[in-house]
Amino acid sequence: MWVGEAFALGKDRAGGVDRLRAIGEHHGFSVHALQREADRTEVISSSAIRSAILGGDVARAYRWLGRPFRVSGEVVHGAHLGRTIGYPTANVVPPRDLVPLADGIYVSQTWLPGRESPHASMTYVGTRPTVNSGERLVETHLFDFDGDLYGNVIDIDMFERLRGDEVFDGLDALIAQLRNDEAAARAYLIRGMDLSAED
Numbered sequence: 001m002w003v004g005e006a007f008a009l010g011k012d013r014a015g016g017v018d019r020l021r022a023i024g025e026h027h028g029f030s031v032h033a034l035q036r037e038a039d040r041t042e043v044i045s046s047s048a049i050r051s052a053i054l055g056g057d058v059a060r061a062y063r064w065l066g067r068p069f070r071v072s073g074e075v076v077h078g079a080h081l082g083r084t085i086g087y088p089t090a091n092v093v094p095p096r097d098l099v100p101l102a103d104g105i106y107v108s109q110t111w112l113p114g115r116e117s118p119h120a121s122m123t124y125v126g127t128r129p130t131v132n133s134g135e136r137l138v139e140t141h142l143f144d145f146d147g148d149l150y151g152n153v154i155d156i157d158m159f160e161r162l163r164g165d166e167v168f169d170g171l172d173a174l175i176a177q178l179r180n181d182e183a184a185a186r187a188y189l190i191r192g193m194d195l196s197a198e199d
Helices: 017-027 046-054 058-065 171-191
Strands: 002-004 032-034 069-076 090-092 104-111 119-126 137-142 153-163
Touching: 046 058, 058 069, 058 153, 090 153, 104 137, 104 171, 119 153, 119 171, 137 153, 153 171
Parallel strands: 002 032
Antiparallel strands: 069 090, 069 153, 090 137, 104 119, 104 153, 119 137
16 A cells, blocks of 8 residues: 555544554555655645645646646537637536636647547636626637537646636627637747746
8 A cells, every 4th residue: 555654544643654554464465655745845735736726726736746637528508608709618517526626717728539639728617707607617719620519528638827707897808808818828838838837
């Protein structure tokens, strides 16, 4: 059995690695304790990763996980507003068993069925307060894409949160901001993702 060096068990977490080793000797298994990893001064743990995702800091989660945080799901119908303002989206209901992302706009790449490489995209997470607040969705706009994805399962990798959710004074203001978001997302993806980048 492999555990972290800070492993604890039992009432009030009174037992540690040594207690687990004793149990292992009695039941015929060995125990190996792994040293905790740290990123600068912060210990990397599942709790810290969940906290980063909840706060929208997917760049930090990416660095700690060694891979992007991913949301997967079947593309469902939404309100179809995006296509009328030039930003059609592939909508996915956030999986209930996944750590929920903070609302906002993210730089993303989307894996489509049958494709060997991901498609550049930007993703909105939230309830669309400017137009029709409702069910919380993950809505991904794929750059330079034209196709029907309804009913397909897609995988969305999140790289960077560009901004939190906002309420805009009408559609014109929303569209203007989406253009800025698109430019920022494209620029990020062109630069490439650097795991060693400073916060």
